[in-house]
Amino acid sequence: MVDVVLECSDLRKMYGDLVAVDGVGFTIEAGETYGLLGPNGAGKTTTISMIAGLLDNDGGSAVVSGNQITTKSTAAKAAIGLVPQDLAIYPDLTARENLRFFGKLYNIGESLSERVDEILDIIELSDRADDQTKEYSGGMKRRLNIGLGLLHKPDLLILDEPTVGVDPQSRNAILENVERLGAEGMAVLYTTHYMEEAERLCDRVGIIDEGQIIAEGTRRDLVALVGERDRLHLELSGDASTVADAVSAIDGIESCSSAGPELEVVTVSASRSLPDVVLAVTEAGLDVHSIQVSEPDLESVFLHLTGKALRE
Ligand SMILES: Nc1ncnc2c1ncn2[C@@H]1O[C@H](COP(=O)(O)OP(=O)(O)O)[C@@H](O)[C@H]1O
Ligand SMILES: [Mg+2]
Structure with missing residues (x-):
């Protein structure tokens, strides 16, 4: 049976007169990496903010692991790990302390120390785990940001342009991380304006422009669609x-x-x-x-x- 993790349909968002998201819908299955590919201002962040329950929508719905997501659905949001573009880490704390702090917020409980070690291993920061994060490179901070999104073992991991402004080595580490998570069965929603990343990582891509998905499929589907x-x-x-x-x-x-x-x-x-x-x-x-x-x-x-x- 196909295990649908995310099903969103006809999502809409207005900012005043501006239609930022204009009827977006797609599904993601377990183990599938779905890319939202589009230029700056296309509506990627607004779309995922509604899916993650951070922003009220003006229409449409998002269902994650069988539960309708709204800004008020606290329990349902536990199935989602969001890695926002802005860093949410404390510079004076170490990576381990940051992970422990957020782990306590998420009520991870007794297994927290173990989980923190696992995450440090996944994001390959074990050897720097006890350094203050203000000493980290931009890429290392981003990797920790991804680790925070993974702490509570979400069914759906959402990453918002995680490689923007990152050095090439960290960029590669991030891409490898996402590949591995997808291979291990996680559903991943990945936004980017870099087509190379969408091609490398994503099983399917939705091309988004001016708030609408204008085409969707594998790279092969999409190039065939336009006759290339x-x-x-x-x-x-x-x-x-x-x-x-x-x-x-x-x-x-x-x-x-x-x-x-x-x-x-x-x-x-x-x-x-x-x-x-x-x-x-x-x-x-x-x-x-x-x-x-x-x-x-x-x-x-x-x-x-x-x-x-x-x-x-
Ligand atoms: N808080 C906001 N208030 C007003 N307009 C916004 C706000 N956030 C985004 N927008 C506008 O909505 C559109 C989509 O933005 P966004 O979702 O951030 O696009 P992307 O993430 O693809 O770059 C853009 O035109 C942007 O300027
Ligand atoms: Mg954005």
């Missing part, structure tokens, strides 16, 4: 026209053209077609001198759908 295709560009040891027919006949290949030693292949999946294409070339007695693979990315999908770049 993978391409292979090969340079061969001889006349490429002698293999063009054989390559065109391969399953999954949409078109193939040649110019001198160059072969240009349009395919449903570059990774699936590549071995067959190379085989056809070598069977024709030619060698492959170079191969370039281009897979359209979510940036080009966004551009197609909105006519603008993700980062402006």
